[in-house]
Amino acid sequence: TLSAxxxxxxxxxxxxxxxxxxxxVKYALSAKNSISLGYGLHSQIQPIGLYFIQDEFGASNENKSLDMTKAHHLVLSFDQMLPGNMHLKTEAYYQSLYNAPVSKFESNSFSMLNAQGGFETQILDxxxxxxxYGLELTLEKFMTRGLYFLLSSSLYESKYQGSDGIWRNTRFNGNYANTLTAGKEWSWNRKNKNRSIGFNLKLVHTGGLRESPVDIEASRDAGYTVYDETRAFEIQVPDYFRLDIGFRLKRNYKHLTTTLGLDIQNTTNRQNVSGRYFDIETEEIVTSYQAPLIPVLFYRVEF
Known part of the structure; x- marks a missing residue:
């Protein structure tokens, strides 16, 4: 089968x-498995605020002429249906990105490919x-007798090049990622009312993000955190791990459905690193963490 x-x-x-x-293009090897190859050119405009950055004299909007970031995507995949109402998919992919905004007047490690938030003030081109590039394996079990799961595992590399011409790890190069989403539902009828109890979980385990080391002397002089961008993203923070679980009690009436549920986010209360910064008062590097365990109890009525 060819699609274009x-x-x-x-x-x-x-x-x-x-x-x-x-x-x-997709080729069926048998009734239960197939191989496919796909290519696509994809474009993305820059964050809107970036187009309105002025130079130091406030006289021009040089970033307004920035082009879209573009990428060639190439994917080779193998699909196979397995016994037990399961599906296995294996993918190998490569993405080549170009037109990424980097510093125009300085030779440095900055690139918008690492943008995570905030407001950028540089003039870029x-x-x-x-x-x-990487490999990804996905095993999916479609819901059977109330049971389902989706398991995904990947190995990958993510690199970029700034205006200094040096290839480095991107901020997001964790090298591997594993996720599991699963659930089980039990249903029964009682007094003409359909009821069900459900349990679900989501497990995420990935390699840590990367960050630049804090320049202590420059931070002390500046009065705020300054990173050593000549060593951009050399440090990898510890692995990210998070387990979310949820419980549901659902009742179906003639004209409405009620759901009583409890979601527990970050069930293990893992301290996942958010980042590091320079504390001006103590003159030490401090580690900040993401959200701790959060229970969410809710009751929902649907008409």
């Missing part, structure tokens, strides 16, 4: 446009590059 098409994108703020060819 063209996607177009027009950004009216600066009249940048993109024509993106995409195609895939589209001379940056990036690449992602």
């Amino acid at each position: 098409g063209v996607h177009s994108l027009l950004f009216l703020l600066n009249n940048k446009y993109s024509l993106e060819p995409r195609a895939s 589209n001379s940056g590059f990036g690449k992602n």
